[in-house]
Amino acid sequence: MARYIDAVCRLCRRQGEKLFLKGTKCQTEKCPANKRPYPPGQHGKGTKRRSKLSNYGLQLKEKQKVKRIYGVLEKQFRRYFKIASKTKGVTGKVLLQLLERRLDNVVFRMGLGISRAQARQIVRHNFICVNSKRVNIPSFLVEKDDLVQIKAKEKALNKIKENLELAKDRTVPSWLEFNLAGFSAKVLRLPEKDDIQQPIQEQLIVELYSK
Numbered sequence: 001m002a003r004y005i006d007a008v009c010r011l012c013r014r015q016g017e018k019l020f021l022k023g024t025k026c027q028t029e030k031c032p033a034n035k036r037p038y039p040p041g042q043h044g045k046g047t048k049r050r051s052k053l054s055n056y057g058l059q060l061k062e063k064q065k066v067k068r069i070y071g072v073l074e075k076q077f078r079r080y081f082k083i084a085s086k087t088k089g090v091t092g093k094v095l096l097q098l099l100e101r102r103l104d105n106v107v108f109r110m111g112l113g114i115s116r117a118q119a120r121q122i123v124r125h126n127f128i129c130v131n132s133k134r135v136n137i138p139s140f141l142v143e144k145d146d147l148v149q150i151k152a153k154e155k156a157l158n159k160i161k162e163n164l165e166l167a168k169d170r171t172v173p174s175w176l177e178f179n180l181a182g183f184s185a186k187v188l189r190l191p192e193k194d195d196i197q198q199p200i201q202e203q204l205i206v207e208l209y210s211k
Contacts, residue, residue: 059208062201069198070099071116076139081209092202093193100191103128104138106148110178110185111167112160122160127152142187149184157183171197 053061067077084095099105104113104120107128113119120138122128128135129149130142142148150160160183172178173195177186193202 056208059204062204063208066096066099066200066202066205069116069200070102070105071120072099078209081205085209092206095205096193096196096200096202097191098141100196101141101143102138103130103135103140103142103148106142106176106185106187107150109173109176110148111164111170111172112150112183114163114166118163122150125152125156127156144187144189146187147184148187149182173197 063077067074072080080098081091081095084091084098087094100109104116104123107113107122108116108119113122123138123140124136126134126136127150129151130140130146132147132149134151150157152160164180172185173191175187175189175191175195177188179185193200
């Protein structure tokens with residue numbers, strides 16, 4: 001399965017804002033986005049200010065931002081948009097709902113991983129069960145009333161406990177009912193735009209793909 005394997009801190013610097021792709025590590029003073037608050041590349045440091053973007057540039061930047069936040073590449077992201085455009089409801093909101101329902105995102109929202117990349121790894125290592133069945137596909141979409149549990153050996157559970165401690169200040173969204181004792185979460189409802197903690201202008205993405 002294709003995924004981005006380059007340095008993720010470059011993505012935040014290119015975006016011009018923190019995307020918290022490394023989770024709690026992005027909150028430290030050592031974060032490259034703090035130490036080098038300019039675009040990456042040979043001429044990045046010489047850029048005194050970012051040039052004003054056109055409408056297309058703003059739309060493209062917002063699409064890239066959402067792709068980077070959820071760790072999705074272009075082909076898969078375009079597929080999500082195609083599904084959203086054919087689904088009843090507001091296309092932009094349905095698109096974000098699909099991304100939020102990804103299993104790797106649910107594991108991240110539970111606090112079992114400090115970042116979505118780490119949560120994806122937890123899923124790929126076959127540690128996650130949905131309704132008592134093991135699922136190792138990060139893009140698996142959860143449904144209402146699904147029960148997501150972690151079933152791993154002691155060594156992996158100790159690491160996950162460390163992650164939970166690091167993520168203790170992060171609020172579990174209201175569409176998930178998290179059970180700390182059982183390392184599980186029940187999907188109470190499908191996520192809404194208000195459940196997303198980062199500001200996203202999904203209408204710009206709809207406008208981009210509608211051209």
